[in-house]
Amino acid sequence: MSKWPKKPLLAVLAALTAVGLGVPCAMADGTAAATAYITVAAVGGTTLEGRTYRAYRLGSYGKTDVRVDPDSGDRYAASIPVSTDPDRADAVADAGSKAGFTGDDMLAAAWASTDSAKLEAFARGLASSLSDAEPAASVEGAGRMGPFTPGVYLVSGSDGSACLTGTLPSEGVGDRSHVLGIAEFEGDAQAAAAPQANSDESLATLDDDGDTSGSPIARYAAPTTVYHRLFDGTVTSTALDNEDPAISIYTGGNMDYMNGLEIEGSVIVNGNLTNGRGLVAGRANWGMGYTPPKNSVMLAVGGDYSSASTTNGNNWNRGAVGGRAQIGGRDNRIIPLDSMNTINAYGFWGTWYIPGQTNVKSISNMGHDAALKVDIDGKGTIVDYNDYVDRQLQPLSTQLANETPTGKVGYARGTDSTETVWLGVNGRNDDGSMKYNGQKDTVTVTGDEGVITFTGDGKKHTQVFDLDMDELENQRKALKLLQWGVDFENVPGDTAIVVNVRGSGSRTWNTGWRYWVNGRKVSIGVNQQDGTYNDFRKLASRVLWNWTDASYVKYDESHGIMHINSTHSKAQDGKESYEGGSYGSAASPGKASNLPGTVLAPKANVRMRCDQNGRLLVGKDSTLDVWEHHNNPWVGFVDDNSVTVDAATTASHDGVDVGTTKAVHDSISLRDNGKKYGAAVAKATVTLNHSASTDGRTADEKATKATGAIQVAAGKTVSADSPDFTPSDLGMKT
Structure with a gap:
């Protein structure tokens, strides 16, 4: 019969794997290595x-x-x-x-x-x-x-x-x-003291002589009353299934959509929409994953809608909408995507189709005011977007502009690096993610791309910064720069970030390729859904660029030297990305740089020449001279979608002693700190360590077992026992 020759030591930190929150798909994107936090904890109650x-x-x-x-x-x-x-x-x-x-x-x-x-x-x-x-x-x-x-x-x-x-x-x-x-x-x-949910005994004291002061294992085994951060993330999705009833783009004047492939999300245009082509509104093939609800009005135009081309056979240049459309004036042949048959007949991408919809059609000649009264969720919830600039956007901008800055801004030259521009894909995997085919185009970025560093105060409130465009331009010239990357430092992981961009008249933002958050680089390329993708999406949901006074804003495309390793035009290989000419089905590759965050410009005409990822809220005319626009809600607008899960373990060792055969196990506690969403932990892995050495420093024998999935509701704590361990699990014999 197998017996314990000395008391066993269970690992205090279970290795837990978190997958999927209380939405179709989610990310747990805040590993300790990425966020690098230190928790101060009290011991002994x-x-x-x-x-x-x-x-x-x-x-x-x-x-x-x-x-x-x-x-x-x-x-x-x-x-x-x-x-x-x-x-x-x-x-x-x-x-x-x-x-x-x-x-x-x-x-x-x-x-x-x-x-x-x-x-x-x-x-x-x-x-x-x-x-x-x-x-x-x-x-x-x-x-x-x-x-x-x-x-x-x-x-x-x-x-x-x-x-x-x-x-x-x-x-x-x-x-x-x-x-x-x-x-x-x-x-x-x-x-x-309130009763502790865990044992008041450190697992480290389970060594046979009770003295663990010199043991590295004891230093690793924290007191069991301490919860350790398992993950810290925001509910997002890689599978394009997050319904977002708020608008992706609002334009207070006219909107011109040039060179576009697709716009993710719902679009409201107070005036006319011209050059409609590709996907004008709806569910994108690739983006940030925030899709209008089925049966909602996804496009509302107060004036006329006109396509880039009305020529029969050139369907892409007619433009499509993923759901219902309301047009105050003329509808120049927009194509509502009411079925896969329509998708196939017109040669559009199948991922644009949103199943389960009824009454998908475009209604024209409704009149301006009626067209802008929009069913935003497909369930009859009407939002009136008439006079939206005066009623909503300008007051919001003024409120944010009056916030006291909580951080400082710095400027520096950058370093050389190679960044991803585009990844080739062949369809999708079963989970909805992109299936890469090995093609990859990159761009060499030099020190000519400087870095604007926004350093916050590290506190859990909205981080506010003032960016003076006159100073920014002076720094660009002094440092001999072409464009700017952006680095946000000391900004806690769930807080909203407001950058009040100061300066009147005409202003140009020289868009770079690179972005960092708290020491971690989060830049991504087109079609990327691995690596830093979720980190970039989280940043895009946190940042709002508030142009307080500008009358004209241009987000320019990006410089760099292209390297083509795909079926795209080889004529671009080794050439400048800025205004680089034809690149696949879209114009200049310099427009493929991804800008994170919402842009609010209530007093301005805005021209976008980079791919923005967030809301675009414009008071006057907007021109999208881009590859694409991707939708992402700003956390300052929405309910708290953050989820954190903490984990702790407690030894269950009653009656276990030298010469016994009784099993031991851990009790695992999981605490969900989210306000809206629960979590599903796929498994909790527990390792039993047994030290046969006299100094207790080496776990000479060990065995590992895992629990099944554990569900944790929002704001709740649940406990589950690990599987039992016996001496025979370590191969011990009498």
Whole structure:
């Protein structure tokens, strides 16, 4: 019979895989490596109320040796090398020497140490040395700080406490010797503490001698009262199934749609719409995934609608709409997509079709005011878009313009890089995502693309910035730049971002190819649905560009050197992307650069020469001289679609002792912090570690088992037991 020769140690951090939220498809896009947060937590049922904790960056990670556990399939780091940042060298060397560490890099020595007394002395020495320095972030009491650039940090409290910790590295995996992303402190006793949902015993104390102070495993195993962030994301979809009843484009004057392939979402034009071609409104073949509800009015034009061409046989240049259309004046042969037969007959893309619709048709000569009274959800909810600029857009712009800035703006030259312009696809996979065929066009971007850095205050409120267009143009000339990439830093992951763009008269935005959020590059190319796609979509949903005073705004296309690895025109290979001539079925490849965010310009005529991803809200005339326009709601307009799920584990080990055969398991708690959406966790993987060594440092034997799917409703916490583990699971024999 198999028996426990010593007490087992269950892994406190279950490896959980999250898929799908309470919508057809969703993303869990905030891995610890990408967001690089540090959570300050109280231990032993204490409270940290009334204390302030500050984080100071100390050093960087080297290249992480990522390996795969042969039993569980989990990725982990064999080790995470660290080095001191130059600006912290003196403080680290002094504190390390006084704590008794030796070596060329005291931070590296401390990182590898298991001597708790030395580590505490080192942390307290650094806290004293850095007390007057500017922290990277701070938090009142327990809570989460960040986002940070991945690396090693000191967290110090206003009570004199301090500890050394770190974020997950950019590879997104931790090693088995450190608590990453957690800074734990013992606070004040609570007079009447509420019952804990988890055991008050750290799993690390399950070692047979009860002394885990020198064990890296003990340092990895956090107290079980601590919840760890599993994922932090926003409800989105890769499968084009998110219904969005709000408008994608509003134009207060006339709209001219040039060179276009498709517009994603609903379109309202107060005046005339000319040069209609491709998909004028509806469900896009590729975009941000926000589609008008079935049976809704997807196109409303107060004046006349006229196609780019009325020639028989040139159906693409007639223009199509994915649902109902209301035209105040003439309807010059727009094609409502009422069935797949219509799609096939006219040679349109099948992904434009929205099934389950009835009464899909275009009604013309309705009169201006009647045409702009729109059923936005297909269920009879009417929104009147007459006088929309004066009633809605201008008051909104004024309100946002009066907000006090919460951050600062900086400018710099960029560096050289290669960016994706376009990916070739052959249809779709079963989940609705693009099926890539290996074709890929890229563009070389040089230092001539500068970077505007918007640095927020790190707090969970709307981040507001003022951008002076006169200063921007002066900086562009001084730095000898052609265009601008954009970097948003220290902006918490779920907050709205408002950029009040100041300056009257005619203004040009020199669009770049590159975008960053909190140290992570999120740029994408046309048709991309992997890599940073969800990160880009999230940024596009957060940003609003408010042109407060401009009378004319042009978002220009982008510069760069093209590299063609597709069936597109080889004449473009090695050529400038800006006004580069014919490129496939669309004009210049420089117009393929993707701009994230909503554009609000209530006083302006607007000309778009790049692919915008967000609402386009224009007070006067608009010209879309673009490849496409993609729909994305601004989080400042909509209900909170964010979802976070935290996880904790509790050991269940009653009666387990040396010489027994009783099974052990973990109780896994999942807490959904979302306001609207629940989550489905595909599985929770738990690893049983058993150390046969005398120092307790090595898990010589281990076994891994997984739960089934676990559903968590919005705002709720659920618990589930892991499968049982017995001595025989580790191959132990009497």
